[in-house]
Amino acid sequence: MARRISSSQIRSRLRQAQAKMRQAQAKRKQAINKCNQAVRTYNAKARAHNARVRANRDRLKRELQKLARTSSKPQYVTFRTSVETFQRSYSVLENRAEAEIYDDRYDRFLDLSEREAANSASVMNALEGEVPENENDESPPASEIDHILDAISQDVHDRWHGALFALSPQNPDAARHFCTSARELLTEILERFARDEDVKSVLPDCEVTQQGKPTRRAKIRFFLHKQGVSDDAVTDFVEKDMENVVQLFRVFNDGTHGSSGRFEHSQLLAIRARVEGAVSFLWGIITGDAFAPA
Template identity: 45%
Template sequence: MPRKMTPSQIRSAVRQAQNKQKQAIDKYNREVRQHNQKVKQAVNNYNNELRKYNARVRANRQKIASELRRLQSSSTVHYQVVQKSAITLHNYYERLDAGGTALENVNHGSEFLDLSERENANSLALSNALESETDESNIDPSDLLRTEIDGMLQQLSPDLSNRWRGALFSLNPQNPDAARHFCTSAREVFVQILDMNAPDEKVLARYSSCDTTTSGQPTRKEKIRYLLDRCGLLTAEAVDFVDEDVKNVLALFRVFNDGTHGSSGKFGLNKLMSIKTRVEDGITYLFSISQRA
Protein backbone atom coordinates (compact mmCIF):
# COMPACT_ATOMS: atom_id res chain seq x y z
CA MET A 1 0.00 0.00 0.00
CA PRO A 2 1.17 3.55 -0.72
CA ARG A 3 2.73 5.24 2.25
CA LYS A 4 0.46 7.83 3.80
CA MET A 5 1.93 11.32 3.77
CA THR A 6 1.11 14.28 5.86
CA PRO A 7 0.26 17.59 4.17
CA SER A 8 3.72 18.85 5.12
CA GLN A 9 5.39 15.83 3.51
CA ILE A 10 3.29 16.27 0.38
CA ARG A 11 4.31 19.92 0.11
CA SER A 12 7.96 18.90 0.60
CA ALA A 13 7.72 16.21 -2.09
CA VAL A 14 6.12 18.69 -4.48
CA ARG A 15 8.88 21.21 -3.81
CA GLN A 16 11.54 18.54 -4.41
CA ALA A 17 9.87 17.53 -7.65
CA GLN A 18 9.64 21.18 -8.71
CA ASN A 19 13.29 21.74 -7.82
CA LYS A 20 14.35 18.68 -9.84
CA GLN A 21 12.27 19.87 -12.75
CA LYS A 22 13.77 23.37 -12.50
CA GLN A 23 17.29 21.92 -12.30
CA ALA A 24 16.60 19.77 -15.37
CA ILE A 25 15.26 22.80 -17.26
CA ASP A 26 18.20 24.95 -16.17
CA LYS A 27 20.63 22.25 -17.23
CA TYR A 28 18.91 21.90 -20.59
CA ASN A 29 18.95 25.67 -21.10
CA ARG A 30 22.65 25.83 -20.19
CA GLU A 31 23.47 23.07 -22.64
CA VAL A 32 21.42 24.81 -25.34
CA ARG A 33 23.23 28.10 -24.68
CA GLN A 34 26.63 26.36 -24.74
CA HIS A 35 25.71 24.58 -27.96
CA ASN A 36 24.51 27.82 -29.54
CA GLN A 37 27.69 29.58 -28.43
CA LYS A 38 29.81 26.84 -29.99
CA VAL A 39 27.79 27.00 -33.20
CA LYS A 40 28.09 30.79 -33.24
CA GLN A 41 31.85 30.58 -32.60
CA ALA A 42 32.25 27.97 -35.32
CA VAL A 43 30.31 30.14 -37.76
CA ASN A 44 32.39 33.18 -36.79
CA ASN A 45 35.61 31.20 -37.21
CA TYR A 46 34.45 29.94 -40.59
CA ASN A 47 33.46 33.42 -41.71
CA ASN A 48 36.78 34.86 -40.51
CA GLU A 49 38.73 32.19 -42.37
CA LEU A 50 36.56 32.70 -45.44
CA ARG A 51 37.21 36.44 -45.35
CA LYS A 52 40.95 35.83 -44.96
CA TYR A 53 40.88 33.30 -47.79
CA ASN A 54 38.96 35.65 -50.08
CA ALA A 55 41.35 38.48 -49.19
CA ARG A 56 44.33 36.27 -50.06
CA VAL A 57 42.71 35.24 -53.33
CA ARG A 58 42.00 38.86 -54.27
CA ALA A 59 45.53 39.89 -53.34
CA ASN A 60 47.09 37.02 -55.29
CA ARG A 61 44.95 37.66 -58.36
CA GLN A 62 45.70 41.37 -58.29
CA LYS A 63 49.39 40.53 -57.94
CA ILE A 64 49.21 38.07 -60.84
CA ALA A 65 47.47 40.59 -63.11
CA SER A 66 49.94 43.33 -62.20
CA GLU A 67 53.06 41.18 -62.55
CA LEU A 68 51.82 39.71 -65.84
CA ARG A 69 51.34 43.18 -67.29
CA ARG A 70 54.86 44.14 -66.24
CA LEU A 71 56.28 40.95 -67.71
CA GLN A 72 54.53 41.40 -71.03
CA SER A 73 55.59 45.05 -71.32
CA SER A 74 59.28 44.33 -70.68
CA SER A 75 61.40 45.36 -73.67
CA THR A 76 64.73 43.89 -72.56
CA VAL A 77 65.06 40.43 -71.03
CA HIS A 78 68.28 39.36 -69.32
CA TYR A 79 66.95 36.23 -67.64
CA GLN A 80 65.11 34.61 -70.53
CA VAL A 81 65.01 31.15 -68.94
CA VAL A 82 63.34 32.56 -65.82
CA GLN A 83 60.83 34.60 -67.80
CA LYS A 84 59.94 31.77 -70.16
CA SER A 85 59.47 29.42 -67.21
CA ALA A 86 57.26 31.97 -65.42
CA ILE A 87 55.01 32.34 -68.47
CA THR A 88 54.78 28.57 -68.88
CA LEU A 89 53.86 28.14 -65.21
CA HIS A 90 51.19 30.83 -65.57
CA ASN A 91 49.66 28.97 -68.51
CA TYR A 92 49.55 25.77 -66.47
CA TYR A 93 47.98 27.69 -63.59
CA GLU A 94 45.18 28.96 -65.84
CA ARG A 95 44.38 25.36 -66.78
CA LEU A 96 44.41 24.36 -63.11
CA ASP A 97 42.18 27.29 -62.19
CA ALA A 98 39.74 26.50 -65.01
CA GLY A 99 39.28 22.98 -63.64
CA GLY A 100 39.48 24.00 -59.99
CA THR A 101 35.85 23.12 -59.19
CA ALA A 102 36.80 19.45 -59.05
CA LEU A 103 39.25 20.19 -56.24
CA GLU A 104 37.26 22.72 -54.21
CA ASN A 105 34.98 20.03 -52.76
CA VAL A 106 37.71 17.70 -51.50
CA ASN A 107 39.74 17.94 -48.31
CA HIS A 108 42.46 20.58 -48.56
CA GLY A 109 41.42 21.33 -52.14
CA SER A 110 40.80 25.03 -51.55
CA GLU A 111 44.09 25.37 -49.68
CA PHE A 112 45.91 23.64 -52.53
CA LEU A 113 44.39 26.03 -55.08
CA ASP A 114 45.19 29.01 -52.86
CA LEU A 115 48.84 27.99 -52.53
CA SER A 116 49.04 27.22 -56.25
CA GLU A 117 47.85 30.72 -57.00
CA ARG A 118 50.52 32.13 -54.70
CA GLU A 119 53.19 30.08 -56.47
CA ASN A 120 52.13 31.54 -59.80
CA ALA A 121 52.17 35.09 -58.40
CA ASN A 122 55.62 34.60 -56.83
CA SER A 123 57.06 33.21 -60.04
CA LEU A 124 55.90 36.19 -62.11
CA ALA A 125 57.05 38.62 -59.41
CA LEU A 126 60.52 37.10 -59.29
CA SER A 127 60.96 37.32 -63.05
CA ASN A 128 60.05 41.02 -62.93
CA ALA A 129 62.30 41.64 -59.92
CA LEU A 130 65.31 40.14 -61.68
CA GLU A 131 64.70 42.34 -64.74
CA SER A 132 64.28 45.52 -62.68
CA GLU A 133 66.95 48.16 -63.34
CA THR A 134 66.88 49.37 -59.74
CA ASP A 135 67.06 47.46 -56.50
CA GLU A 136 66.56 50.10 -53.84
CA SER A 137 64.99 48.83 -50.67
CA ASN A 138 64.33 49.60 -47.03
CA ILE A 139 64.55 45.89 -46.16
CA ASP A 140 66.67 45.06 -43.14
CA PRO A 141 69.47 42.64 -44.18
CA SER A 142 68.61 40.48 -41.17
CA ASP A 143 65.24 39.76 -42.82
CA LEU A 144 67.06 37.48 -45.25
CA LEU A 145 67.93 35.17 -42.34
CA ARG A 146 64.40 35.00 -40.94
CA THR A 147 62.42 31.92 -41.90
CA GLU A 148 59.13 30.27 -40.96
CA ILE A 149 59.91 26.84 -42.39
CA ASP A 150 62.73 25.68 -40.12
CA GLY A 151 60.37 23.74 -37.83
CA MET A 152 58.66 22.23 -40.86
CA LEU A 153 61.97 20.98 -42.23
CA GLN A 154 62.97 19.66 -38.80
CA GLN A 155 59.98 17.29 -39.04
CA LEU A 156 61.55 15.69 -42.08
CA SER A 157 65.23 15.85 -41.24
CA PRO A 158 67.59 18.00 -39.15
CA ASP A 159 69.98 17.82 -42.11
CA LEU A 160 67.42 19.55 -44.35
CA SER A 161 66.97 22.26 -41.73
CA ASN A 162 70.74 22.77 -41.59
CA ARG A 163 70.93 22.96 -45.38
CA TRP A 164 68.24 25.60 -45.45
CA ARG A 165 69.95 27.61 -42.73
CA GLY A 166 73.16 27.40 -44.71
CA ALA A 167 71.36 28.60 -47.82
CA LEU A 168 70.00 31.62 -45.96
CA PHE A 169 73.40 32.39 -44.48
CA SER A 170 74.89 32.65 -47.98
CA LEU A 171 72.09 34.96 -49.15
CA ASN A 172 73.93 38.17 -48.31
CA PRO A 173 74.36 41.29 -50.48
CA GLN A 174 78.07 41.26 -49.56
CA ASN A 175 78.45 37.74 -50.94
CA PRO A 176 79.68 38.16 -54.55
CA ASP A 177 77.97 34.90 -55.53
CA ALA A 178 74.98 34.98 -53.21
CA ALA A 179 72.32 33.68 -55.57
CA ARG A 180 74.38 30.73 -56.79
CA HIS A 181 75.43 29.66 -53.29
CA PHE A 182 71.86 29.98 -52.03
CA CYS A 183 70.40 27.95 -54.89
CA THR A 184 73.03 25.22 -54.61
CA SER A 185 72.07 24.61 -50.98
CA ALA A 186 68.32 25.04 -51.48
CA ARG A 187 68.08 22.65 -54.45
CA GLU A 188 68.80 19.65 -52.25
CA VAL A 189 65.87 20.56 -50.00
CA PHE A 190 63.45 20.15 -52.92
CA VAL A 191 65.01 16.88 -54.02
CA GLN A 192 64.92 15.41 -50.52
CA ILE A 193 61.29 16.41 -49.83
CA LEU A 194 60.26 14.44 -52.92
CA ASP A 195 62.51 11.46 -52.24
CA MET A 196 61.56 11.18 -48.55
CA ASN A 197 57.82 11.40 -49.13
CA ALA A 198 57.63 9.54 -52.42
CA PRO A 199 60.31 6.80 -52.19
CA ASP A 200 61.07 5.01 -55.44
CA GLU A 201 59.85 1.64 -54.18
CA LYS A 202 56.46 3.00 -53.08
CA VAL A 203 55.89 4.87 -56.33
CA LEU A 204 56.80 1.78 -58.36
CA ALA A 205 54.55 -0.40 -56.19
CA ARG A 206 51.56 1.86 -56.87
CA TYR A 207 52.34 2.56 -60.52
CA SER A 208 54.11 -0.47 -61.93
CA SER A 209 54.14 0.98 -65.45
CA CYS A 210 55.05 4.57 -64.52
CA ASP A 211 57.56 6.65 -66.45
CA THR A 212 61.11 6.12 -65.26
CA THR A 213 64.54 7.63 -65.77
CA THR A 214 67.31 5.84 -67.66
CA SER A 215 68.40 4.34 -64.32
CA GLY A 216 64.93 2.89 -63.69
CA GLN A 217 63.79 5.37 -61.04
CA PRO A 218 60.34 7.02 -61.19
CA THR A 219 60.49 10.46 -62.76
CA ARG A 220 59.84 13.58 -60.70
CA LYS A 221 56.42 13.92 -62.30
CA GLU A 222 55.49 10.36 -61.24
CA LYS A 223 56.54 11.15 -57.67
CA ILE A 224 54.33 14.23 -57.74
CA ARG A 225 51.46 12.17 -59.13
CA TYR A 226 51.96 9.71 -56.26
CA LEU A 227 51.79 12.51 -53.65
CA LEU A 228 48.68 14.12 -55.16
CA ASP A 229 46.99 10.72 -55.47
CA ARG A 230 47.77 9.92 -51.84
CA CYS A 231 46.12 13.12 -50.58
CA GLY A 232 43.08 13.01 -52.88
CA LEU A 233 44.10 15.94 -55.10
CA LEU A 234 44.92 13.96 -58.23
CA THR A 235 43.91 15.62 -61.48
CA ALA A 236 45.91 15.94 -64.69
CA GLU A 237 45.96 19.72 -64.27
CA ALA A 238 47.23 19.46 -60.69
CA VAL A 239 50.05 17.08 -61.67
CA ASP A 240 51.09 19.33 -64.56
CA PHE A 241 51.09 22.48 -62.44
CA VAL A 242 53.01 21.06 -59.48
CA ASP A 243 55.57 19.47 -61.78
CA GLU A 244 56.01 22.73 -63.67
CA ASP A 245 56.25 24.64 -60.39
CA VAL A 246 59.14 22.48 -59.19
CA LYS A 247 60.70 22.76 -62.64
CA ASN A 248 60.32 26.54 -62.40
CA VAL A 249 62.32 26.68 -59.16
CA LEU A 250 64.95 24.23 -60.40
CA ALA A 251 65.33 26.32 -63.56
CA LEU A 252 66.11 29.27 -61.32
CA PHE A 253 68.82 27.20 -59.65
CA ARG A 254 70.34 26.26 -63.00
CA VAL A 255 70.39 29.89 -64.15
CA PHE A 256 72.63 30.89 -61.26
CA ASN A 257 74.69 27.71 -61.22
CA ASP A 258 75.74 27.85 -64.86
CA GLY A 259 78.00 30.83 -64.15
CA THR A 260 76.78 32.96 -67.08
CA HIS A 261 75.29 35.72 -64.95
CA GLY A 262 78.19 37.64 -63.51
CA SER A 263 75.80 40.35 -62.35
CA SER A 264 74.19 37.97 -59.86
CA GLY A 265 76.68 38.99 -57.20
CA LYS A 266 75.48 42.57 -57.44
CA PHE A 267 71.94 41.77 -56.42
CA GLY A 268 70.53 44.09 -53.80
CA LEU A 269 68.13 43.26 -51.01
CA ASN A 270 64.96 43.46 -53.10
CA LYS A 271 66.12 40.87 -55.61
CA LEU A 272 67.64 38.62 -52.97
CA MET A 273 64.42 38.79 -50.95
CA SER A 274 62.38 37.94 -54.06
CA ILE A 275 64.60 34.90 -54.69
CA LYS A 276 64.26 33.83 -51.07
CA THR A 277 60.45 34.27 -51.09
CA ARG A 278 60.09 32.28 -54.31
CA VAL A 279 62.16 29.38 -53.00
CA GLU A 280 60.81 29.40 -49.43
CA ASP A 281 57.17 29.44 -50.55
CA GLY A 282 57.98 26.75 -53.11
CA ILE A 283 59.32 24.53 -50.34
CA THR A 284 56.19 25.20 -48.26
CA TYR A 285 53.99 24.33 -51.24
CA LEU A 286 55.72 21.03 -51.95
CA PHE A 287 55.82 20.15 -48.25
CA SER A 288 52.08 20.83 -47.83
CA ILE A 289 51.31 18.39 -50.63
CA SER A 290 53.68 15.75 -49.32
CA GLN A 291 52.16 15.82 -45.81
CA ARG A 292 48.50 15.41 -46.80
CA ALA A 293 47.53 11.77 -46.43
Protein backbone atom coordinates in the same frame (compact mmCIF):
# COMPACT_ATOMS: atom_id res chain seq x y z
CA MET B 1 -7.14 4.73 -1.45
CA ALA B 2 -5.17 7.65 -2.95
CA ARG B 3 -1.87 8.44 -1.30
CA ARG B 4 -1.92 11.75 0.47
CA ILE B 5 0.88 14.23 -0.34
CA SER B 6 1.86 16.79 2.20
CA SER B 7 2.36 20.43 1.37
CA SER B 8 6.11 20.09 2.01
CA GLN B 9 6.30 17.22 -0.48
CA ILE B 10 4.44 19.33 -3.04
CA ARG B 11 6.87 22.20 -2.52
CA SER B 12 9.83 19.80 -2.82
CA ARG B 13 8.55 18.35 -6.09
CA LEU B 14 7.84 21.84 -7.39
CA ARG B 15 11.41 22.89 -6.56
CA GLN B 16 12.74 19.78 -8.31
CA ALA B 17 10.67 20.52 -11.41
CA GLN B 18 11.85 24.13 -11.40
CA ALA B 19 15.47 23.00 -11.00
CA LYS B 20 15.13 20.62 -13.95
CA MET B 21 13.60 23.42 -15.99
CA ARG B 22 16.48 25.75 -15.14
CA GLN B 23 18.99 23.03 -16.05
CA ALA B 24 17.23 22.46 -19.37
CA GLN B 25 17.21 26.20 -20.07
CA ALA B 26 20.94 26.43 -19.17
CA LYS B 27 21.78 23.53 -21.49
CA ARG B 28 19.71 25.07 -24.27
CA LYS B 29 21.45 28.43 -23.76
CA GLN B 30 24.83 26.68 -23.71
CA ALA B 31 24.00 24.86 -26.96
CA ILE B 32 22.89 28.13 -28.59
CA ASN B 33 26.07 29.89 -27.43
CA LYS B 34 28.18 27.01 -28.73
CA CYS B 35 26.38 27.13 -32.07
CA ASN B 36 26.78 30.91 -32.29
CA GLN B 37 30.49 30.60 -31.46
CA ALA B 38 30.92 27.97 -34.17
CA VAL B 39 29.18 30.29 -36.65
CA ARG B 40 31.37 33.22 -35.62
CA THR B 41 34.52 31.08 -35.91
CA TYR B 42 33.47 29.82 -39.34
CA ASN B 43 32.65 33.32 -40.54
CA ALA B 44 35.98 34.64 -39.24
CA LYS B 45 37.87 31.86 -41.04
CA ALA B 46 35.83 32.45 -44.19
CA ARG B 47 36.57 36.18 -44.08
CA ALA B 48 40.29 35.50 -43.51
CA HIS B 49 40.35 32.97 -46.33
CA ASN B 50 38.52 35.29 -48.71
CA ALA B 51 40.84 38.17 -47.79
CA ARG B 52 43.86 35.95 -48.43
CA VAL B 53 42.44 34.80 -51.76
CA ARG B 54 41.78 38.41 -52.79
CA ALA B 55 45.29 39.43 -51.72
CA ASN B 56 46.85 36.55 -53.67
CA ARG B 57 44.75 37.33 -56.72
CA ASP B 58 45.51 41.04 -56.59
CA ARG B 59 49.22 40.37 -56.17
CA LEU B 60 49.26 37.92 -59.08
CA LYS B 61 47.42 40.43 -61.25
CA ARG B 62 49.95 43.15 -60.41
CA GLU B 63 52.92 40.88 -61.09
CA LEU B 64 51.49 39.75 -64.44
CA GLN B 65 50.89 43.37 -65.42
CA LYS B 66 54.54 44.15 -64.65
CA LEU B 67 55.62 41.07 -66.61
CA ALA B 68 53.57 42.12 -69.64
CA ARG B 69 55.19 45.54 -69.92
CA THR B 70 58.80 44.37 -69.81
CA SER B 71 60.91 42.68 -72.46
CA SER B 72 63.31 40.04 -71.28
CA LYS B 73 67.03 40.65 -71.02
CA PRO B 74 69.05 38.19 -73.14
CA GLN B 75 70.34 36.24 -70.13
CA TYR B 76 66.80 35.66 -68.85
CA VAL B 77 65.01 34.58 -72.04
CA THR B 78 64.94 30.87 -71.13
CA PHE B 79 63.77 31.54 -67.58
CA ARG B 80 61.06 33.91 -68.81
CA THR B 81 59.82 31.18 -71.16
CA SER B 82 59.62 28.85 -68.15
CA VAL B 83 57.67 31.47 -66.20
CA GLU B 84 55.21 31.96 -69.05
CA THR B 85 54.76 28.18 -69.43
CA PHE B 86 54.12 27.95 -65.70
CA GLN B 87 51.54 30.76 -65.86
CA ARG B 88 49.70 28.94 -68.65
CA SER B 89 49.62 25.84 -66.48
CA TYR B 90 48.12 27.92 -63.68
CA SER B 91 45.50 29.33 -66.08
CA VAL B 92 44.39 25.78 -66.91
CA LEU B 93 44.07 25.06 -63.19
CA GLU B 94 42.15 28.29 -62.59
CA ASN B 95 39.76 27.62 -65.47
CA ARG B 96 39.00 24.16 -64.11
CA ALA B 97 38.37 25.64 -60.68
CA GLU B 98 35.98 28.22 -62.12
CA ALA B 99 34.17 25.40 -63.91
CA GLU B 100 33.68 23.85 -60.42
CA ILE B 101 35.57 20.69 -61.32
CA TYR B 102 37.29 20.74 -57.93
CA ASP B 103 35.47 20.30 -54.62
CA ASP B 104 36.14 22.07 -51.31
CA ARG B 105 39.16 19.94 -50.43
CA TYR B 106 41.08 21.65 -53.25
CA ASP B 107 40.52 25.16 -51.83
CA ARG B 108 43.82 25.38 -49.98
CA PHE B 109 45.73 23.79 -52.85
CA LEU B 110 44.32 26.39 -55.24
CA ASP B 111 45.14 29.15 -52.77
CA LEU B 112 48.75 27.96 -52.53
CA SER B 113 48.93 27.51 -56.30
CA GLU B 114 47.97 31.14 -56.83
CA ARG B 115 50.74 32.16 -54.45
CA GLU B 116 53.23 30.05 -56.41
CA ALA B 117 52.15 31.70 -59.66
CA ALA B 118 52.60 35.14 -58.08
CA ASN B 119 56.02 34.21 -56.66
CA SER B 120 57.17 32.98 -60.06
CA ALA B 121 56.14 36.20 -61.80
CA SER B 122 57.59 38.25 -58.95
CA VAL B 123 61.08 36.77 -59.21
CA MET B 124 61.05 37.25 -62.99
CA ASN B 125 60.09 40.89 -62.51
CA ALA B 126 62.83 41.34 -59.92
CA LEU B 127 65.42 39.94 -62.31
CA GLU B 128 64.18 42.35 -64.98
CA GLY B 129 64.75 45.29 -62.62
CA GLU B 130 61.19 45.87 -61.41
CA VAL B 131 60.97 46.99 -57.79
CA PRO B 132 59.59 44.10 -55.67
CA GLU B 133 56.68 44.77 -53.35
CA ASN B 134 58.89 43.89 -50.36
CA GLU B 135 61.59 46.40 -51.36
CA ASN B 136 61.15 48.36 -48.12
CA ASP B 137 61.76 45.36 -45.88
CA GLU B 138 64.61 46.26 -43.53
CA SER B 139 65.84 42.72 -43.04
CA PRO B 140 65.18 39.26 -44.52
CA PRO B 141 62.23 37.45 -42.92
CA ALA B 142 62.68 34.34 -40.81
CA SER B 143 62.77 31.17 -42.87
CA GLU B 144 59.26 29.82 -43.37
CA ILE B 145 60.46 26.27 -43.96
CA ASP B 146 62.27 25.55 -40.68
CA HIS B 147 59.57 23.05 -39.65
CA ILE B 148 60.15 21.18 -42.92
CA LEU B 149 63.93 21.18 -42.48
CA ASP B 150 63.54 19.89 -38.91
CA ALA B 151 61.38 17.02 -40.19
CA ILE B 152 64.15 15.99 -42.59
CA SER B 153 67.37 16.32 -40.60
CA GLN B 154 69.48 18.72 -38.56
CA ASP B 155 72.14 18.58 -41.27
CA VAL B 156 69.71 19.84 -43.92
CA HIS B 157 68.55 22.56 -41.51
CA ASP B 158 72.11 23.73 -40.85
CA ARG B 159 73.12 23.67 -44.52
CA TRP B 160 70.08 25.70 -45.52
CA HIS B 161 70.69 28.35 -42.89
CA GLY B 162 74.31 28.48 -43.96
CA ALA B 163 73.14 29.21 -47.48
CA LEU B 164 70.80 31.96 -46.22
CA PHE B 165 73.66 33.49 -44.25
CA ALA B 166 75.77 33.54 -47.41
CA LEU B 167 72.95 35.05 -49.50
CA SER B 168 74.34 38.56 -49.55
CA PRO B 169 74.90 41.09 -52.36
CA GLN B 170 78.47 41.45 -51.06
CA ASN B 171 79.17 37.74 -51.45
CA PRO B 172 80.27 36.90 -55.02
CA ASP B 173 79.77 33.22 -54.25
CA ALA B 174 76.21 33.67 -52.94
CA ALA B 175 74.59 32.32 -56.11
CA ARG B 176 76.53 29.07 -56.21
CA HIS B 177 76.19 28.42 -52.47
CA PHE B 178 72.46 29.12 -52.32
CA CYS B 179 71.72 27.30 -55.57
CA THR B 180 73.58 24.19 -54.43
CA SER B 181 71.77 24.08 -51.07
CA ALA B 182 68.35 24.71 -52.62
CA ARG B 183 68.82 22.00 -55.24
CA GLU B 184 70.04 19.55 -52.57
CA LEU B 185 67.00 20.33 -50.44
CA LEU B 186 64.52 19.60 -53.24
CA THR B 187 66.42 16.44 -54.18
CA GLU B 188 66.47 15.31 -50.54
CA ILE B 189 62.72 15.77 -50.22
CA LEU B 190 61.97 13.87 -53.43
CA GLU B 191 64.37 11.02 -52.67
CA ARG B 192 63.42 10.62 -49.01
CA PHE B 193 59.64 10.80 -49.34
CA ALA B 194 59.25 9.20 -52.78
CA ARG B 195 61.76 6.37 -52.83
CA ASP B 196 62.19 4.76 -56.22
CA GLU B 197 60.97 1.35 -55.08
CA ASP B 198 57.89 2.85 -53.41
CA VAL B 199 56.97 4.86 -56.50
CA LYS B 200 57.32 1.83 -58.77
CA SER B 201 55.29 -0.30 -56.36
CA VAL B 202 52.37 2.15 -56.31
CA LEU B 203 52.72 3.32 -59.93
CA PRO B 204 54.22 0.36 -61.85
CA ASP B 205 53.71 2.09 -65.22
CA CYS B 206 55.24 5.40 -64.12
CA GLU B 207 57.56 7.50 -66.28
CA VAL B 208 61.23 6.62 -65.80
CA THR B 209 64.56 8.16 -66.79
CA GLN B 210 67.09 6.51 -69.10
CA GLN B 211 68.62 5.02 -65.96
CA GLY B 212 65.29 3.40 -65.05
CA LYS B 213 64.56 5.73 -62.10
CA PRO B 214 61.12 7.30 -61.65
CA THR B 215 61.09 10.82 -63.05
CA ARG B 216 60.33 13.92 -61.00
CA ARG B 217 56.84 13.95 -62.52
CA ALA B 218 56.35 10.33 -61.43
CA LYS B 219 57.34 11.23 -57.88
CA ILE B 220 54.88 14.12 -57.91
CA ARG B 221 52.16 11.77 -59.15
CA PHE B 222 53.13 9.45 -56.29
CA PHE B 223 52.64 12.23 -53.71
CA LEU B 224 49.29 13.21 -55.21
CA HIS B 225 48.18 9.58 -55.44
CA LYS B 226 48.74 9.22 -51.68
CA GLN B 227 46.34 12.15 -51.18
CA GLY B 228 43.73 10.61 -53.48
CA VAL B 229 44.38 13.10 -56.28
CA SER B 230 44.79 11.94 -59.88
CA ASP B 231 44.00 15.12 -61.82
CA ASP B 232 46.37 15.70 -64.77
CA ALA B 233 46.08 19.49 -64.54
CA VAL B 234 47.14 19.39 -60.89
CA THR B 235 50.06 17.10 -61.69
CA ASP B 236 51.12 19.31 -64.57
CA PHE B 237 50.99 22.45 -62.44
CA VAL B 238 53.16 20.98 -59.68
CA GLU B 239 55.64 19.65 -62.25
CA LYS B 240 55.83 23.03 -64.01
CA ASP B 241 56.34 24.69 -60.63
CA MET B 242 59.33 22.48 -59.83
CA GLU B 243 60.72 22.93 -63.35
CA ASN B 244 60.46 26.70 -63.01
CA VAL B 245 62.54 26.58 -59.81
CA VAL B 246 65.13 24.38 -61.56
CA GLN B 247 65.32 26.96 -64.35
CA LEU B 248 65.91 29.60 -61.70
CA PHE B 249 68.92 27.60 -60.48
CA ARG B 250 70.31 27.75 -64.02
CA VAL B 251 69.98 31.53 -63.97
CA PHE B 252 71.97 31.46 -60.75
CA ASN B 253 74.70 29.35 -62.27
CA ASP B 254 75.20 31.05 -65.61
CA GLY B 255 77.28 33.90 -64.16
CA THR B 256 75.74 36.60 -66.36
CA HIS B 257 73.64 38.38 -63.74
CA GLY B 258 74.30 42.02 -62.98
CA SER B 259 77.06 44.31 -64.20
CA SER B 260 79.24 43.25 -61.27
CA GLY B 261 78.31 39.59 -61.42
CA ARG B 262 76.11 39.89 -58.36
CA PHE B 263 72.41 40.03 -57.60
CA GLU B 264 70.90 43.02 -55.84
CA HIS B 265 69.46 42.59 -52.34
CA SER B 266 65.85 42.85 -53.56
CA GLN B 267 66.50 40.22 -56.22
CA LEU B 268 68.03 37.85 -53.68
CA LEU B 269 64.98 38.24 -51.41
CA ALA B 270 62.63 37.50 -54.32
CA ILE B 271 64.66 34.44 -55.32
CA ARG B 272 64.73 33.18 -51.75
CA ALA B 273 60.95 33.67 -51.40
CA ARG B 274 60.44 31.75 -54.63
CA VAL B 275 62.47 28.76 -53.46
CA GLU B 276 61.02 28.67 -49.94
CA GLY B 277 57.49 28.99 -51.30
CA ALA B 278 58.05 26.09 -53.69
CA VAL B 279 59.50 23.90 -50.93
CA SER B 280 56.56 24.74 -48.65
CA PHE B 281 54.10 24.02 -51.48
CA LEU B 282 55.65 20.63 -52.23
CA TRP B 283 55.71 19.76 -48.52
CA GLY B 284 52.01 20.61 -48.23
CA ILE B 285 51.29 18.11 -50.98
CA ILE B 286 53.43 15.43 -49.33
CA THR B 287 51.83 15.85 -45.90
CA GLY B 288 48.31 16.46 -47.21
CA ASP B 289 48.09 19.95 -45.68
CA ALA B 290 47.53 21.38 -49.16
CA PHE B 291 44.27 19.42 -49.35
CA ALA B 292 43.12 20.06 -45.78
CA PRO B 293 40.13 22.34 -45.05
CA ALA B 294 41.12 26.01 -45.31
